[in-house]
Amino acid sequence: MGFSLEFTSSLGLVAAFTAALQVKPLRIDLNTEIPRLMSLVANSRLPAKALYPNGGSGERGIELDVLQELRTDWLTKFDWDAQQTELNTFKQFTAIIEGLNVHVVHEKSADPDAIPVILLHGWPSSFQEFLPVIKPLTESWRSPSGKNISFNVVVPSLPGFVFSDPALPNWTLDDTVRIMNTLMVDVLGYSTYALHGTDWGSGVGYAQYGTYNTTVRAAHFVFIPFFPPLAQDIAENGISLSDDEKVILQRTIDWNATGNNYFLEQAAKAGDTQAACPPNDVGLALYDSPTGQLAWIGSKFKVWSDPRAGTPPSALDNTAILTSVSLYYLTDSFLSSVWIYGQNTSAFRATYAKAPTDAPLLFSQYEYNFGLWPKEFVAKVGNLVSYKFHNFGGHFAGLDNPPAFIQDIRDIGLYFEA
Numbered sequence: 428m429g430f431s432l433e434f435t436s437s438l439g440l441v442a443a444f445t446a447a448l449q450v451k452p453l454r455i456d457l458n459t460e461i462p463r464l465m466s467l468v469a470n471s472r473l474p475a476k477a478l479y480p481n482g483g484s485g486e487r488g489i490e491l492d493v494l495q496e497l498r499t500d501w502l503t504k505f506d507w508d509a510q511q512t513e514l515n516t517f518k519q520f521t522a523i524i525e526g527l528n529v530h531v532v533h534e535k536s537a538d539p540d541a542i543p544v545i546l547l548h549g550w551p552s553s554f555q556e557f558l559p560v561i562k563p564l565t566e567s568w569r570s571p572s573g574k575n576i577s578f579n580v581v582v583p584s585l586p587g588f589v590f591s592d593p594a595l596p597n598w599t600l601d602d603t604v605r606i607m608n609t610l611m612v613d614v615l616g617y618s619t620y621a622l623h624g625t626d627w628g629s630g631v632g633y634a635q636y637g638t639y640n641t642t643v644r645a646a647h648f649v650f651i652p653f654f655p656p657l658a659q660d661i662a663e664n665g666i667s668l669s670d671d672e673k674v675i676l677q678r679t680i681d682w683n684a685t686g687n688n689y690f691l692e693q694a695a696k697a698g699d700t701q702a703a704c705p706p707n708d709v710g711l712a713l714y715d716s717p718t719g720q721l722a723w724i725g726s727k728f729k730v731w732s733d734p735r736a737g738t739p740p741s742a743l744d745n746t747a748i749l750t751s752v753s754l755y756y757l758t759d760s761f762l763s764s765v766w767i768y769g770q771n772t773s774a775f776r777a778t779y780a781k782a783p784t785d786a787p788l789l790f791s792q793y794e795y796n797f798g799l800w801p802k803e804f805v806a807k808v809g810n811l812v813s814y815k816f817h818n819f820g821g822h823f824a825g826l827d828n829p830p831a832f833i834q835d836i837r838d839i840g841l842y843f844e845a
């Protein structure tokens with residue numbers, strides 16, 4: 428695979444590894460697929476009026492008028508060209524790691540002391556979730572004590588998501604964890620680094636935090652792979668909640684009661700008693716239906732974000748949702764993305780246990796996420812040094828409240844020691 432030295436240095440790669448890993452720059456060009464996508468959307472039908480009530484806050488699924496508005500925006504306002512141009516303002520490459528083609532955004536700071544940080548997304552999002560924060564994080568921030576803090580930002584696409592290859596059938600999260608560490612250490616040459624994880628990315632990141640405890644030297648999460656405690660556990664631990672925390676506790680209860688059926692659906696396999704359908708059913712049913720994917724994925728973006736989403740400082744508007752769904756459809760990712768549930772059904776645990784590491788752990792609770800993890804519970808799983816509560820923003824923090832998220836990551840610099 429040919430590539431020039433000039434190119435490898437602009438991507439900041441370790442030259443010795445680039446040949447074996449077949450590193451190639453990526454410039455996104457999905458234009459030839461757009462007419463087909465748009466004609467499928469245009470020819471899709473939705474009911475003329477809602478036959479069944481939604482129930483108020485999404486517990487019966489996406490509202491028809493919300494879906495209609497998103498679909499209309501897709502057809503009349505959405506400009507793929509503009510989105511693609513924006514995506515291409517980020518330096519990206521693909522590399523073959525253990526036989527799997529992995530897509531990576533890598534933006535470096537001008538500061539030689541910048542901290543390497545890997546940002547790990549979940550489902551149903553992609554590297555796109557972090558676009559508003561990448562460039563600001565490469566810029567210097569002066570801490571109150573006069574320290575300059577900036578980052579070399581690495582945003583991979585998890586296996587099965589957008590430009591990364593689908594995971595092999597026998598793949599598990601532990602395989603993802605290993606190739607993410609290889610990416611940071613061997614491909615990019617960072618002997619130590621920090622990480623951030625959300626959703627499935629927190630499953631990957633938390634395992635990476637414990638497994639690679641000499642290379643991962645700080646971690647920040649907005650979500651941890653432990654089931655959030657419900658009211659009774661919280662009371663038994665003698666924790667009293669603020670009014671803001673009660674909002675998110677209610678969201679946690681709702682998620683556990685009715686909001687997690689997608690999880691059971693996507694995770695199910697033979698022998699499970701709780702769910703009727705394995706991931707292939709939803710994966711293949713919606714495979715060639717962009718409007719179907721919009722309903723399934725759009726519902727999560729709507730229900731899991733702040734009710735004020737789309738108003739400042741949130742960047743999670745209809746365009747962001749449509750870009751995300753377009754990326755899934757255009758890269759054939761829907762089926763392989765839902766398989767992440769089927770491949771590690773026990774990744775989210777009920778029993779809290781501490782990771783074997785002394786590396787600092789930072790946590791930020793966003794009020795409109797769908798899980799509340801009180802400080803006392805987060806402290807059970809790692810070396811908790813910072814716990815913050817944000818009353819604006821939800822599950823997709825990088826889009827839902829970029830300024831708060833940027834500060835969350837910058838706080839890593841207060842604790843990181845290479």
Ligand SMILES: *[C@@H]1O[C@H](CO)[C@@H](O)[C@H](O)[C@H]1NC(C)=O
Nearest residue numbers: 538567568569573574575576
């Ligand atoms: C911080 O960065 C500024 C601007 O790049 C520079 O002038 C200053 O000397 C740096 N301070 C420290 C403590 O490194």
Ligand SMILES: *[C@@H]1O[C@H](CO)[C@@H](O)[C@H](O)[C@H]1NC(C)=O
Nearest residue numbers: 526594595596597598599602
């Ligand atoms: C998974 O499957 C691949 C391809 O068939 C094979 O090379 C690999 O050894 C398998 N891994 C495990 C852990 O079984």
Ligand SMILES: *[C@@H]1O[C@H](CO)[C@@H](O)[C@H](O)[C@H]1NC(C)=O
Nearest residue numbers: 654655656657658683684777
């Ligand atoms: C979640 O809800 C189920 C009932 O659907 C209940 O049995 C379970 O205890 C709840 N989970 C937690 C952690 O309380």
Ligand SMILES: *[C@@H]1O[C@H](CO)[C@@H](O)[C@H](O)[C@H]1NC(C)=O
Nearest residue numbers: 599600601630634771773774
């Ligand atoms: C994935 O699942 C396997 C088998 O259930 C488990 O041993 C492993 O710890 C899980 N990995 C992660 C990162 O949760």
Ligand SMILES: *[C@@H]1O[C@H](CO)[C@@H](O)[C@H](O)[C@H]1NC(C)=O
Nearest residue numbers: 637638640641783784785786
């Ligand atoms: C890393 O993990 C190993 C194995 O669990 C443990 O022995 C070691 O003390 C840990 N190192 C740090 C720096 O936490």
